[in-house]
Amino acid sequence: MTSMSYRGTTALITGASAGLGEEFARQWAQRGADVVLVARRLDRLEELAGTLKRDHGVTATPIAADLARPGAGAALKAELDERGIAVQTLINNAGFGSHGAVLDQEPDTITRMIQVNVTAVADLTRAFLPDLVADGRGALVTVASTAAYQPTPAMAVYGATKAFVLSLTEALAYETRRSALRVLAVSPGPVSTEFFDVVGTREAAVGRFSTPTQVVTAARRALERRSTPPSVVAGLANRLSAWAPRFAPRRLVLATAGRALQG
Incomplete structure (x- = not known):
């Protein structure tokens, strides 16, 4: 594994005003990349x-x-x-979640979550993918979650959106395998960011908290491998928890996740 330079390239990072997005921007800029910073809060981006x-x-x-607006990716x-x-x-990092039964969720919150976490990711990826593949010097990175690996009662829509992101990215890694583009989905567990402020509770966090630096470093190192994997789970404990559901009956996996997330 070698530490790569991104000098002479430009990275677009969504959700760049805080948390993982800010850390992606810092690590890519440290390695010479110009950056396009995208989020709703212009003052934070300018700073x-x-x-x-x-x-x-x-x-x-x-x-x-x-990015909750229809057509936001193509417009960008x-x-x-x-x-x-x-x-x-392209680093598709923007996303948010909410905690509680679907029955208790505001319909507008669900619609907005799907638009940001799913539709905008697909829209942005399709808009930029031809250029990424043609150039071949960079990467396509999406931020999934350990929530993608099993159903997540009390965060049902969020988990489903991240399952979409993981599946899409792994499929794209295969579709573009004959190009020089590196494609990676990174799945963190709970991270010390503003995410849980938006969710409204830390009860939704399962597992030990990571820092943005740890997660982004894991993603960057995966990209720097001789053969980039289509996906990586950040953190050993998270990797174990992501693999465990593959070896248990689906009903047991569902019940275990429900107890962990609903309390």
């Missing part, structure tokens, strides 16, 4: 862009965008084309 420019001498472009691609910005790496 991060200034820091990355000062510390690493890269170009950092903040763009405020709401069109904006970058108009600005003359070519992207070699």
Whole structure:
């Protein structure tokens, strides 16, 4: 495994205003990549862009965008084309969850979650994939979750969206296997970010908390392997918990997850 340089390339990172997205931006900028920072909070993006420019001498472009809006991915691609910005790496990090039974969830929350976690990921990926494959110097990274590996009562829609992300990314890794593009889904367990502030409770966290640095470093090191795996689970304990459901009856897996997440 070698530490790669991304100098001469541009990485687009969604959800870049905090947490994992901010850490992805820092680690890629440290290795010479210019970055396009996308999130809703422009003030946070501008502050991060200034820091990355000062510390690493890269170009950092903040763009405020709401990925819950239909067509947001295609609109972002069109904006970058108009600005003359070519992207070699796409990091689909934006996403959010909520805790509670589906019966108690606001329909608008469910719709918005599916739009951000599923539709925008597919839209962005399809919009940028031709350029990523043609260039071949970068990567396609999506942030899935250990929630993708089994049903998640009390976070049913969130878990289902991450199962989609994991399946999509692994399939894309196969479809593009003859290109130089590296494709990876990274699945963290609970991470010390604002995610659980949005969820509304830390009761939804199962397992030991990781830091954004640990998760992003795991993703970057997987990309730097001689043969990049289609997916990786960040953290040994998380890898064990992700593998365990494969060897147990589905009903038992469901009951275990329900007790862990619903309390």
